[in-house]
Amino acid sequence: MGFFDKLKSAFTKATTSLAHEFKRIVTRSPRLTASSTEELEAALLGADLGMPMTQQILAAVRHAFETQGRSGLDLVDIAAREVERSLSGFNPALDPRPEGVTVVSIVGVNGTGKTTTTAKLAHLMAERGQPAILAACDTFRAAAIEQLQLWGTRLNVPVVAGAYQADPASVAHDAVGAAQARGARWLFIDTAGRLHTKHNLMQELQKVHRVVDKKLPGAPHEVLLVLDGSTGMNAMVQAREFHKAVRLTGLVITKLDGTSKGGAVVAIQRELGIPVKFIGVGEQPEDLQPFNAKQFAEALFASGDREAAA
Secondary structure (H helix, E strand, C coil): CCCCHHHHHHCHHHHHHHHHHHHHHHHHHHHHHHHHHHHHHHHHHCCCCCCHHHHHHHHHHHHHHHHHHCCCCCCHHHHHHHHHHCCCCCCCCCCCCCCCEEEEEEEECCCCCCCHHHHHHHHHHHHHCCCCCEEECCCCCCCHHHHHHHHHHHHCEEEECCCCCCCHHHHHHHHHHHHCCCCCCCEEECCCCCCCCCCCHHHHHHHHHHHHHHHHCCCCCCEEEEEEEECCCCCHHHHHHHHHCCCCEEEECCCCCCCCCCCHHHHHHHHHCCEEEEEEEECCHHHEECCHHHHHHHHCCCCCCCCHHH
């Protein structure tokens, strides 16, 4: 199964429900009434698209009803177009420095797949002919260092690590030096998972970034927040709080292979203005891919009963 097919499969439950709701609402009346608008709003919010995106879609639906009536109206297609338009307003690519090392800090709460994501990103860059190094800066979670080292061995990516309980900022400092000495183009820092509500842990993360900036001015050049796609709108709270503590430059949405909460991706990017840069739909290295707004919107609104919603 290809990446796009995996993405469509992940969203099947939510999109099929949406398609059926759209069909029921649009076939019941030739006009868009206040009651049917409320039902559409509830269906879109139920798919975790968030209020701003929901209102944008409803405005497009109203315009379509006013200009062409019910005949031939495909609400699913309208919704997909609006989502694609919203997501396409952001640059999903990592922004490498013209020369030297580009430092990417990977942050997030525990259990989002952060360490695995860090390794997969390094592998992706190495496959593009851009040598990468991994920094094992989660010095507190049991087996975190070994986990990253195993990934490094599997993917043939060097890992800089220290001892358990070592200062993460010190490990990050040494990793920048190692990346510079080896002529690497990328350094991916695997930070410890931390609850966004723990002020002391957020201060520790800020220290890591300060030390890295002192070693290489301007670093980290990218700060990516890894979010578990299955948590739906709970991920919005995490994104807000991390963005307050550190300057996020992008999002990585993982575990979309086991969820129907893909609408939250749209809501987060729309509200916070932080681009989704990568999405993951499985355990293999190739299951983490650069974000594509068109493919994502199509997958989000695809269903086996798509034509019935027209």
